[in-house]
Amino acid sequence: MSLPLLEGDRRERVHALARELHADPELAFEEHRSAQRVSALLEAEGFTVERGVGELPTALRASRGSGSLVAALCVEYDALPGIGHGCGHHLIAGASVGAALLLADALAADPSLDLTVQVIGTPAEEHGGGKQLLIERGVFAGVHLALMTHPTPHTDTYDPVGSTSQxxxxxxxxxxxxxxxxxxxxxxxxxxxxxxxxxxxxxxxxxxxxxxxxxxxxxxxxxxxxxxxxxxxxxxxxxxxxxxxxxxxxxxxxxxxxxxxxxxxxxxxxxxxLEPLYEPLRQDDLLGGLWNEAMAERGRPLAGSTGVMAASTDMGNVSQHVPSLHPFVGITGVDAALHTADFAAQSAGPEGYRLLDDAAAAMAHVVRRVAADGDLRSQVLARAEELAAR
CATH class of the missing domain: 3.30.70.360 (Alpha-Beta Plaits)
Known part of the structure; x- marks a missing residue:
């Protein structure tokens, strides 16, 4: 299966979204303009958008398709006080939105693809545990797999299999x-x-x-x-x-x-x-293997697992309930540490947006492979059922 990429005006619109988020950072639970920008782009692309889901004004869910396999792409957009997007959430948001557009293309090209794509806007990752609140309030109910990617200040691409967070x-x-x-x-x-x-x-x-x-x-x-x-x-x-x-x-x-x-x-x-417990991240091995295929095709050789990351993420909470993937991908040439103003500045360069493109293509590849392959689909659904029963 070839790896489609964002191209032309749509690629520019996704990049423009990421640039706008970067230039206008908003703190946890205050991401009103960010959520509106994400909603507006997806609505213009034919997604059905629900705003304020889970009783969180800056949360959203945008849906496309009506298939029995439900794949969620998580969007983060909160920034750090006094620093801005020192964790690269503008790229995280852009990559997930870009993946959603590529999957919308796949649905249009193949009406038999038994897939529903959801983009879930998740506030307050830095502080506040927005994803856990959305889990408790049923926003992730019925989701069979969930994905997002995280930029890092390294030139390497890490194998997500075996990695976790604290x-x-x-x-x-x-x-x-x-x-x-x-x-x-x-x-x-x-x-x-x-x-x-x-x-x-x-x-x-x-x-x-x-x-x-x-x-x-x-x-x-x-x-x-x-x-x-x-x-x-x-x-x-x-x-x-x-x-x-x-x-x-x-x-x-x-x-x-x-x-x-x-x-x-x-x-x-x-x-x-002060906020919900952030649980450790459970990377799904099957999804990780499909991700690695896509990264290899994009010319990003794997550098081994990160093991236990010192950082924490509320995507860990999602991964305890739904088969999930949260790979860490390095921005070539960026040496500034996460959660610094230097990383916020460096991640806005051309290599950050090249990573956005590659991550969008890779996430779309993972979802398409699961949706189109009966054996992979069965394995993911079985894992989803197992986690839901915990």
């Missing part, structure tokens, strides 16, 4: 003590900030017992003045691990550090989750 959870700890005048009667106060300091020291000492590759971070949020014993202190914290068992164990150890601060100072402690 689970991550984020919380807010609030200490409550008792305020007092710092000079006149400090002994009558219960210093909430001291509790936060003790927790940070304990977490620092915990690091020597944390295995390589596991991560924890505490970021104090409190402010105050020197002549007041602070009655409250707030610490935002997170932890990461490659599997859920280790993640929950690390989380409990970190909670012990926070409890130590409360116990030592006499403060009370309240902990609340």
């Amino acid at each position: 689970a991550v959870g984020r919380w807010r700890a609030t200490y409550t003590g008792r305020g007092a005048h710092a000079a006149a009667n400090p002994s009558e106060g219960v210093n909430a900030n001291d509790a936060a300091v003790i927790a940070q020291v304990a977490a620092g000492l915990l690091r020597q017992r944390v295995k390589d590759g596991r991560r924890l971070a505490l970021v104090p949020q409190q402010s105050g003045v020197t002549n007041i014993i602070p009655a409250t202190a707030v610490v935002d914290f997170e932890c990461r691990a490659p599997d859920l068992e280790e993640f929950h164990a690390l989380h409990e150890s970190l909670l012990d550090c926070l409890r130590a601060g409360a116990l030592a100072t006499g403060c009370t402690l309240e902990v609340e989750a």
Whole structure:
């Protein structure tokens, strides 16, 4: 099966979409203009667009076809505060939209292709877990496979088979003590900030017992003045691990550090989750093999698996419920690290858009192969049924 590419005016429209997203970054759950741009392009291409799906104003679902195999292409478009698209979401969005247009062409050329294509606009990947919210609210119900691609600051193309991402959870700890005048009667106060300091020291000492590759971070949020014993202190914290068992164990150890601060100072402690848990990424081997075929045809030799990426993604949550693929593909010549202003700038160059074209073609290839091959289709549907029953 040959590998069609975006061409002509349609390629320019997809590139223009990515450039507009890059030039007008919006933060999590605030991606109104981005979602509208994606919706407008797909609507103009004959897709039926539902806006605000899953009770999220910046989420969308655009559909084409009515086949029994339902393939979802995930679109991300939230940016990073003060950085913009330092994770390449403009390219992620463009690649998924481009793949959808190529699959629309396949449906038009072969009416017997038993396929429904959905483009799902997923807000708040950076913070907020938009995909998990959409899962909980039924937006991914009935989907049999889901794909997206992620640019990286490397010249290599990575084999997605065997790669994964870390689970991550984020919380807010609030200490409550008792305020007092710092000079006149400090002994009558219960210093909430001291509790936060003790927790940070304990977490620092915990690091020597944390295995390589596991991560924890505490970021104090409190402010105050020197002549007041602070009655409250707030610490935002997170932890990461490659599997859920280790993640929950690390989380409990970190909670012990926070409890130590409360116990030592006499403060009370309240902990609340800031966003849904991001689960580890399960790359589907069958989909990965088809992706690798397409990358080889595009002249992107594989450099082996990335193994466990230090980063986390809410696409991991999708992959726990639906056979999924989230390959990492390097932008040739880009050496800036992800989540930096330099990467945001470098990813907007010509090589970033060449990657967009190749990723769009490869994702479309994966879906077409599954839809057209009875054996592959049966394997994917069986896997989808297995995951849905978990």
